[in-house]
Amino acid sequence: MNAWRFEPDSGLVLRSLPELHPQGHEIVFDVLACGLCRSDCRFLRPDATATAKAIIPGHEIVVADPGSGARGILWPGRACGACASCRQGRENLCRRMAVLGVDRDGGFAERVAAPAENLIPVKAGIPDRLAVLAEPVACCLNALQQVQLEEHARIAIFGAGPFGHLFAFLATRLGPVRAVLIDPDADRKQITRSFRDAAAIPLVERHAGPFDIAINATSSPTGFAQMLAALGPGGRGILFSGLRPTGATLTAEQLNAIHYRQLHLVGAFGQTRAQIGQALDLIDKHRDTLSLLADEPGNFASLPVRLAQRCARDTLFQSISLAPWAACAK
Ligand SMILES: [Zn+2]
Ligand SMILES: [Zn+2]
Incomplete structure (x- = not known):
């Protein structure tokens, strides 16, 4: 073969x-x-x-x-x-x-x-x-199922690659929540404009928050630090993308946000068979x-x-x- x-x-x-x-x-x-x-x-x-x-x-x-x-x-x-x-x-x-x-x-x-x-x-x-x-949709579902998408929750997704777009779309289809995509290169993302317009997903270069839920859809340690900084008191962060070993370090001050604002951090990895089935239902509905x-x-x-x-x-x-x-x- x-x-x-x-x-x-x-x-x-x-x-x-x-x-x-x-x-x-x-x-x-x-x-x-x-x-x-x-x-x-x-x-x-x-x-x-x-x-x-x-x-x-x-x-x-x-x-x-x-x-x-x-x-x-x-x-x-x-x-x-x-x-x-x-x-x-x-x-x-x-x-x-x-x-x-x-x-x-x-x-x-x-x-x-x-x-x-x-x-x-x-x-x-x-x-x-x-x-x-x-498969990628099921990975996103696995991540979103780690937190509660309560009504009117403000969700930030750091990194506007294909996964970031999927997250923003799925979050707003799974609950009455508001999602925003954040990427410092937002002005270069012309290729996904028709999708964002159809799905009503805002994309901005930066946003200080505060957010209830934040997801890192970028392997940049800087994106992760921005995610921590943008979470409001009691906010929930999802570590979805593994971080690139760039040599960049997270400082004690950045990590102390978890302590002072009682943040909850959860990881998400892969997906289950059941989540693939759920993903196919969503794909069918939003073809x-x-x-x-x-x-x-x-x-x-x-x-x-x-x-x-x-x-x-x-x-x-x-x-x-x-x-x-x-x-x-x-
Ligand atoms: Zn994959
Ligand atoms: Zn086993």
């Missing part, structure tokens, strides 16, 4: 690899489309930040079951089912988690092997380029608006170029379509 594989010495290379053989409960699915995530950026070049082993990246995967013909999206995780987190229904925090495209071969390939129970059906009316959004946030899928060969665009700032959600390969094979 054809696959884009990350190899530590060469970076992303197109390979013809042996066919997959299912193990245990697995099915070898046909890949229909795969989303390009910012977390895949580390696979663009061979360096110490990527993995030490060869792997096929891609974890936002829309597939078809070649047996039943069913189309669906894969929950990218594989949880042990036995650890304390799994038993508490928090499979995203499994101590033995293995993620497709990170720990196991993923979706930048014609086929992918995954447990049968990881397939979550996608309605026929949802196109592939929106179905791939189920037209979310379409403005996702580019048409590129072809399989365009992956490195598309991924480089996604990793540069100011892009929409990107995906690649595997459909031309499947058509050739039949």
